[in-house]
Amino acid sequence: MTTTADWYVDFADRQARGSSPTYERLTREIARDDELLALLDTVPEPKRQPNLLLAVVRLLGGPVENHPAFRSYVVTRWAAVATELRRRATQTNEIGRSALLLPVLAELPQPLALLEVGASAGLNLYLDRYSYDYDGVRLGTSGPVLPCHLTGRTPPTALPTVTWRAGLDLNPLDITDADDRAWLEALIWPEHDHRRDRLRAAAEIAAADPPRLVRGDLVDDLPALAAEAPADATLVVFHTSVLYQVPADRRAAFIALTVTLPGHWLAAEDPEVTGHPGRPADGLHKNVLSLDGRPLAWTEGHGRSMSWF
Template sequence: MMARATQTNEPGRCALLVPVLAALPQPVALIEVGASAGLCLYPDKYTYRYGEHLLGDGDLVLDCDLVGIQPPSRRPEVVWRAGLDLSPLDVRDPGDLAWLDALVCPEHAERRERLHRAAAIVAADPRHLVRGDLAEELSSLIAQAPVEATLVVFHRSVLYQVPSDRRAAFVDFIRRLDRVRWVAIEGPDVLPYVDLPPPPDDTVLNVLALDEVPLAWTRGHGQALVWFGPDVTAGSGGDAAM
């Protein structure tokens, strides 16, 4: 505990990303800032159950209650992925995996099983995680992304850990990027949204936003998504090369 930081990595959160990622022009290239071990960089590898609607046929099934939009009809096609973290973890390292396991509450057996299944999927696939601060290292990762794919920078439950001046520098930087789509899932007070509708209940919820447009309330580990914004998920999203 003296040597490590709190950096819970929850693959269930991919169920919140998929409705937005699948609606963008395909294929996509993903950069996650604050990626921890990168388990959320693999939304194309997991299976999703949105109510009665099953997407995929793998053995790691992520359940999510979807309110206000139709379930996505496809998973995103990911052609490139990279992550950035102050302290990236490697799921192939038994010490790092044990730390991720220790960050799951003892009674959350389902989350622990999900963590280990996702870690096995990630360990089998080459990954590109770099160490660095999100306000400083992002531009070099962007320069490596393939130009023929829709480039998506995303983060979830990260900016609350970033001091306000660094957070402002990151927001300022990302606003000036022209070829990037920006997906944020953060607490309602972390980014400067105005006129958010009241949350559906009094639990702690995050806001899903695309390019600074708030779209939905989301539950912490990806269990539920309540849509309130414009339906950016309608339509297929088309082809990134067009």
């Protein structure tokens, strides 16, 4: 049985290592702190996840630079921390993941109708308005530049043409709302100033042309929203780092539903969630990019790299 301590050690080893020294140190200390672990075990399991706790403390103005200060803050303000843990979800909306989706989307029949499940504020719905750098191969002339180290295939040569875009989320975020913007920024790791800058640039694009975001369930409400897509466009239902937050039975129902919809299903998800065997050679946490259930590549969670199978 995986414990809360195991979860924090795994986060330190496979996600924060080599990416956020602050979070790597802190989550290792949390994994050894019996009092903090006992507090975390009083909230539902999905609400104990490391990234959620760390973001909530940052949102509330608490310190994450060292364990003693973090520990004191969480223990003395646990009621407020627990309230936010129960209220919030990890809705990172990392636009770097657009660089992972682009090679597949650029090769599908154009134009596209994009429908993102777990859309957060919908920033990845604007991937045709960003620019990309695949190891020196540049694509696009507007918006933030998203670098991605790509191995195993050639970079895409053109941006997709998007004629319709919509998002579905249990709690969609409004990019023009100050509280929602603050939550998105709190989810960005301390050392990742480049991600914060990209978020702000993408927010300006979305705010100028707000996306259609529907509050709803990924099983119950997906068919009706998909039916709104124009018939002369290729529908692509996509999601990134979403399914790990969905209960197993609903996850299975969603995957079964995708094969009944027209168009394609594109996902970048944890291999344990999608049933892909094995781990990448470097031992770090990687997601699997798949199209219509067929695995294509290992992908870094924030879009920094992808390695084609």
